[in-house]
Amino acid sequence: MNRQAWASQRQHTFGGSKQHSVEYDEVEVTCMEKFKREMKSKWIIWVIIIILAAVTVHEVVQILSDYFRYPKISEMNMMFNESMDMPNVTFCMPESLARGHLKMNVTEDVWDAYIHEQIEKRPTREEFLAPGWTHEMYQEAYDVIANLNSLERETHPQGLARSINNMATNPRLKGSVEKFAFWLDAIHKRNVTFQEFTDKVGRGVLSMSLMAFQRLTYNDSEPVVPTGLKISWISVMQMCFQPTFEKIVNITDMGNFFKLQLKHDNVTLFAQAHECMSVDFHGRPSSSARFMSAKGSIKDGYTDSLCISQRSGVTVSVRAMYDMLENDDPQTKCRKYDREDGAYVENEFDCRSRCRLKLIQNFCNCTANTLSYLQSPEQLKKSPYCDYAKCAGVDPENLETTDKCDSTCYRDCKQIRFETDFEDEGPMVNKLVTLVSLSWGAFEYLTLKQRWEWTPSTLLAALGGSIGMWLGLSILAVIQAIDFITKMMTREVKLKRKQTKVKRQQTLDHGDEHVDPYAGKKRNPSGNTDPKLSPDPSH
Numbered sequence: 001m002n003r004q005a006w007a008s009q010r011q012h013t014f015g016g017s018k019q020h021s022v023e024y025d026e027v028e029v030t031c032m033e034k035f036k037r038e039m040k041s042k043w044i045i046w047v048i049i050i051i052l053a054a055v056t057v058h059e060v061v062q063i064l065s066d067y068f069r070y071p072k073i074s075e076m077n078m079m080f081n082e083s084m085d086m087p088n089v090t091f092c093m094p095e096s097l098a099r100g101h102l103k104m105n106v107t108e109d110v111w112d113a114y115i116h117e118q119i120e121k122r123p124t125r126e127e128f129l130a131p132g133w134t135h136e137m138y139q140e141a142y143d144v145i146a147n148l149n150s151l152e153r154e155t156h157p158q159g160l161a162r163s164i165n166n167m168a169t170n171p172r173l174k175g176s177v178e179k180f181a182f183w184l185d186a187i188h189k190r191n192v193t194f195q196e197f198t199d200k201v202g203r204g205v206l207s208m209s210l211m212a213f214q215r216l217t218y219n220d221s222e223p224v225v226p227t228g229l230k231i232s233w234i235s236v237m238q239m240c241f242q243p244t245f246e247k248i249v250n251i252t253d254m255g256n257f258f259k260l261q262l263k264h265d266n267v268t269l270f271a272q273a274h275e276c277m278s279v280d281f282h283g284r285p286s287s288s289a290r291f292m293s294a295k296g297s298i299k300d301g302y303t304d305s306l307c308i309s310q311r312s313g314v315t316v317s318v319r320a321m322y323d324m325l326e327n328d329d330p331q332t333k334c335r336k337y338d339r340e341d342g343a344y345v346e347n348e349f350d351c352r353s354r355c356r357l358k359l360i361q362n363f364c365n366c367t368a369n370t371l372s373y374l375q376s377p378e379q380l381k382k383s384p385y386c387d388y389a390k391c392a393g394v395d396p397e398n399l400e401t402t403d404k405c406d407s408t409c410y411r412d413c414k415q416i417r418f419e420t421d422f423e424d425e426g427p428m429v430n431k432l433v434t435l436v437s438l439s440w441g442a443f444e445y446l447t448l449k450q451r452w453e454w455t456p457s458t459l460l461a462a463l464g465g466s467i468g469m470w471l472g473l474s475i476l477a478v479i480q481a482i483d484f485i486t487k488m489m490t491r492e493v494k495l496k497r498k499q500t501k502v503k504r505q506q507t508l509d510h511g512d513e514h515v516d517p518y519a520g521k522k523r524n525p526s527g528n529t530d531p532k533l534s535p536d537p538s539h
Contacts, residue, residue, distance in 0.1 A: 049471075052471055053471065056466060056467055056471050059466040060463060060466055060467070063459070063462050063463060063466060066454070067454045067459050070452065070454075071452075071453040071454070072325055072450045072451070072452060072453060073450065073451055073452075073453050074448055074449070074450050075448070075449050075450075075451065076446065076447070076448050077446075077447045077449075078444065078445075078446055078447075079321075079444060079445055079446070079447050080443065080444045081443045081444070081445075082252065082443070083250040083251060083252045083443070084250060084251045084318065084440065084443060085248075085250055085251075086215070086245070086248060086249065086250065086251060086257075087281040087282075087283070087301075087316065087418070088242070088281070088282065088283025089242060089243060089258065089279060089280070089281055089283065089438070090232060090240055090241070090242050090279070090280040090282075090283055090284060090285065090286075091240065091241055091242070091260060091277060091278070091279050091436075092233070092238045092239070092240040092241075092277060092278045092279075092280070092286060092287050093238060093239055093240075093262075093277045094237070094238055094274050094275040094277070095146065095235070095236060095237060095238055095239060096268070096272060096274050096275075097209070097262075097264060097268070097274055097277075097308065098142075098205055098206065098209070098238070098239040099139065099142060099205060100209070100264055100265040100268035100269065101205075101208035101209060101265050101268070102135045102138055102139050102142075102205070102208075103135050104135065104136060104139060105135070105136070106136050111136070114136060115136065115137065115140055115182075116182070118133075118134060118136075118137055119137075119182075119186050122190075123190070124190060125190045125191050125192055128186075128187070128190045128192060129192065129196065129200050131204075133204055138201060138204050138205055140179065140183070141183060141197070141201045142201050142205060142234065143179075144179060144180055144183045144184075145194075145197065145198050145201055145234045145370075146234050146235050146236045147176070147180070147236060148180065148368075148369055148370050149233070149234055149235045149236075149370050150235045150236045150237070151163055151164075152356070152360060152368040152369070152370045152371060153235075153353070153356060153368075153370055153371070154235055154237075154288055157359060157401050157402065160359075160360070160363075161363065161394040161395070164363060164364065164388050164391055164392070164394055165392055165393070165394055167388040167389065167391075168388060168389055168390070168391055168392035169392055177388065177389045180388070181387060181389065183197075184369055184385060188385065193372065193373065194369045194370060194372055194373070195373050198231055198234055199230065199231045201231075201234070202231030202234055202239060202241065203229060203231060205239070206229070206231070206239070206241060209262045209263055209264065210229075210261075210262060211261040211262060211263050211433070212259050212260065212261035213227055213229060213243065213259075213260055213261075214227055214258070214259045215227045215243060215245065215249065215257065215258055216256055216257055216258060216259055217249060217252075217253075217257070218252075218253045218255065222249075225245060225247065225249045226245070226246060226247070227243045227244070227245060228243065228244035228245065228246070229241055229242075229243065229244065230242045230243075230244050232285035232286065233285045233286035235286070235288075237287075237288075238286065238287060240285060240286045240287070242283065242285075243258070251440050253440070254439070254440055254441065254442070254443075255439055255440065256437050256438070256439045257438055257439065257440050258437075258438040259435075259436070259437055259438075260435070260436040260438075261433065261434070261435050261436075262433070262434045263432055263433055264308065264309075264432050264433070264434070265432075266432060269308065269309070269431070269432060274308050276304055276305055276306050276307040276308070277304070277306040277307075277308075277434070277436070278302065278303065278304035278306060279302070279303060279306060279314060279436070279438070280301065280302045281301035281302070281316055281418045281420070282301050282302070282416070282418075284349070285349070287304070300319075300417050300418050300419070300420070301316070301416075301417070301418030301420060302420070303420050303422045305422050305424070306434070306436050307424075307434075308434050309427055309428050309431045309432070309433070309434055310424060310425075310426070310427055310428065310434060310435075311424075311425040311426055311427070311428055311435045311437075312422070312423070312424060312425065312434075312435070312436050312437070313422070313423040313425050313436075313437045313439060314420055314421070314422055314423075314436070314437070314438050314439070315420070315421040315423070315439045315440070315441045316418055316419070316420050316421075316438065316439070316440065316441060317418070317419050317440065317441030317442040317443075317445070318416060318417070318418060318419075318442075318445040319417045319418060319419040319445060319446070320416075320417045320445055320446040320447070320448065321414070321415070321416050321417075321445060321446070321447045321448070322414070322415040322416075322417075322447075322448045322449075323413065323414050323447070323448070323449040323450065324413045324414075324415075324450050325413065325450045325451070325452065326413055333410050333411075334410050334411050334412060334413035335410040335411075335412070335413060336412070336413045336414065337412050337413075337414075338412075338414060347412065348409050348410060348411050348412065350374065351408070351409035351410075352402070352406055352409050353371055353374060354371075354374050354405075355402040355405035355406050355409070356368070356371065356402060357371040357374055357375075358402075358405060359401075359402050359405075360386065361383055363391060363394050364386055364388070364390075364391035364394075365383065366383055366384055366385060366386035366387070366391070367379070367380060367383045367384065367385055367386060368386055369385055369386060372385065419441070421441070
């Protein structure tokens, strides 16, 4: 090879190598840049994902925090009804008028014998509750019911304790105590409840005064709805009664919907001044019940201006209806007593009455007769009816009150507020008659209803919307992730348990290998293990 050819080949060889090196460096630089760009883009994506995850967690925590605060929404509407429910009406009249028609024809010296004889003529429950009672029987029975009701239900705890002590220790009250015991023994032997006894006496006394007690309509086919009578209260102050209906007829027209007309005894009417009657559209059993429930907070729907020998008109309409949610907040605590499933729930008045029942049980370890309707037959066997002649030693000064028990009694979450307008229409022509007319005013009223802001479905919707908004996930994906993690953890736990079990078994098997092979066999007495050296037993 000549010199020129060799130089040409050398230049070609080394020149190509240099070019190849440059190309390799360029490719290496390009890959590094690409790798850096990919890493940078991935880091940006992860940063965005972390930020969105943090926002999602923040949103979810806020939603759950708001949900567990149980916020409420109040909806207010104006209702225009075609008809209204018949209100639960309670009339109360003073005791002086209630017993005004009773005439006594038996002298005091034979009074007890006469009463005992009349009771003995009625040995069965049916005969006892049948018509035909004399005025003397009504007089004494009314006196027993009124005094027991006032003692057990109307008197404050300290006064109750003093009265019980007096009945047990004061000789002047011996006759009254024996009279109470006689009548209570009579009804218990005949299996008559105290409420049936009250209803029997109240109906008999009121029937002497009642001229009209009617639910009126503007329907020509049925202008008067058949109306029953229920005695809700008898005390030394008043007697209260309510209308009952086999068929409820709604109020569909403005104007008169109920009529009460009473006649009075000529001698009794002018012998003394009488308090006016009252009407309560909340259906409370007596006037005093207004102060037993919620400390007298409900004072609407009541008027006590129905005076004797007057024509009185009362126009009533519903002003507002409140339907609140059950809660335990001090200012708004309430319970729903009108259950959709029809289950009985003890209302506020009965709850406070039960507190009074427990107070008397703590005094005398017995059941108050006027509150016995709150007891079951099994409870009556454990705590029999009270005989206050055997109950004494109650200290009025160191006395337990019903305040703690009363705090567990809640008002009804459904509240109605009535608007009443009383009108004195002047005196009656016949002074021995009193007329009361109840009229309906308007069919429009305001409603306020509470509902929960959150429900399970709205909670899931909010959580799913938040997660989907920020992370692009759905509730189903979250559930699947939770399910996957749960299965993985369960699989790990099972695997660890299995491994632990295998290791334990291996440890036991390994321990068996070191057991003495001669265990359980008869050893050579010489201690030699070689059978050739063992002594011959024949020698």
